[in-house]
Amino acid sequence: MTIDFFGAEKKPRKSFSSNVKEEVLLAQKSKCKKCGIKFSPTIRPHYDHKNGNRSDNRKINLQALCANCHDRKSRKETTVRASKKTVKEKTKNGVQIGKFFRF
Numbered sequence: 001m002t003i004d005f006f007g008a009e010k011k012p013r014k015s016f017s018s019n020v021k022e023e024v025l026l027a028q029k030s031k032c033k034k035c036g037i038k039f040s041p042t043i044r045p046h047y048d049h050k051n052g053n054r055s056d057n058r059k060i061n062l063q064a065l066c067a068n069c070h071d072r073k074s075r076k077e078t079t080v081r082a083s084k085k086t087v088k089e090k091t092k093n094g095v096q097i098g099k100f101f102r103f
């Protein structure tokens with residue numbers, strides 16, 4: 001059992017680890033997968049789940065995108081999902097549809 005600094009028991013996180021993020025970044029040479037823009041402190045990488053499954057945090061399912069490309073992709077996905085079931089409003093309120101709403 002590992003105890004961290006605050007004495008809480010460490011449990012595997014649900015979100016993907018920064019380790020995986022680094023590996024993804026490295027594999028993409030710190031560039032956006034779609035448009036190829038180089039990431040910098042002002043252009044932060046956004047991590048996208050290729051298959052849309054937010055709990056699938058394997059490196060193979062993740063890609064680093066710039067804000068523009070990520071925004072475009074998520075908007076498209078939201079529209080697709082919203083047309084199946086009206087969950088668009090839930091997304092606006094910050095509810096993670098991927099986690100709690102499986103249809």
Ligand SMILES: [Zn+2]
Nearest residue numbers: 032035066069
């Ligand atoms: Zn991009």
